[in-house]
Amino acid sequence: MNHIIWRTGPWGNSSLAHENEPVVKDDQTDIYPVNCAKVDWPNQPWRLLYNKDSDISLDTGTAALGAPITASGDIYATVYLDFNWQATQDFDVTLQWDITTSSTSGSIFPTLYWLWDTIEGTDDYYFDTPADNGTIDITLPASTYGRFQAYADGLGAEDVVNVQTEASII
């Protein structure tokens, strides 16, 4: 059964549902793009807030569905992906990750984590130490306000001196 829900956003969180898009995209503001399931609003494209964090740099911004975000570091590189959603029906997204190093020896220790929760009180999470690359499908429920957060993290082991972590929501 479909439901009618009032639109929130364009940015916000569960407490501040109607925030304007911030000039400076920074996860410290704790507000995120509010999307319509997996499609564009009539006047707002689907977006997420990314945070590229490593031992040598930090960068935030917005990205479209399917756009790969890559963080680079000497020791570690983490990509955070955050968005909120409203949806009248359940929908699926895919989290993609690919962690690499240019070091000829050593290995990468990947970590993957996603979670979502809704204003209706439902939630789910996933934490794993996965293979260096892959995809995972996630079903997000119909909700008047949901929050999705994920990160892919690559940590270089021993003599690794270069790590790239790429992640995207497809």
Place this chain on the structure above:
Amino acid sequence: MNRFFQLPNGSVIPFIPKCGLASTAGSIFFHQKKIKGHNFKLTRPVLNHDNKPALAPIRDAVERFKSAVYQVNKGDQSITVDEILDGLEAGTYRNQHFQSQTDILKGCEGCESVKLYRFPEDFKQMLIDGGLDQLIEHRNKSTDKLELTEEQETRVRAFYAEDIALRATLD
């Protein structure tokens, strides 16, 4: 280089694969949600323990090895027990799931204290001692029980001799 979960009571848990990582992350998530102060970034293990007290789960080395073999063969990955053992003994196969627990614990040097818990027997108590709620459910649990040959188990016991000795101090 090691990672640490930060716990609400100011202690840390070293990042030891195949010793309840998914359940620990879940417990931190539900704790933060309960106190309505959720900060997802705090669930990411950090590289420094900041001299805080450490709580560390220690698992039977053979059982942990079996679980690690299952882990690295999930999806389209495929590597045999003998290939893993050959690589570990030769130092050519490096994977976080097979890093010895005693090696990981060296990263706790400088911690105010290090308290060891048997995994899985005392895992819930470890979470409680860290200020978290008891485990709601066990995530990422191996569903296929690997059987090692006698020769393979002997090799595992030899490779993880220090882990076996450490665990014996807790039993």
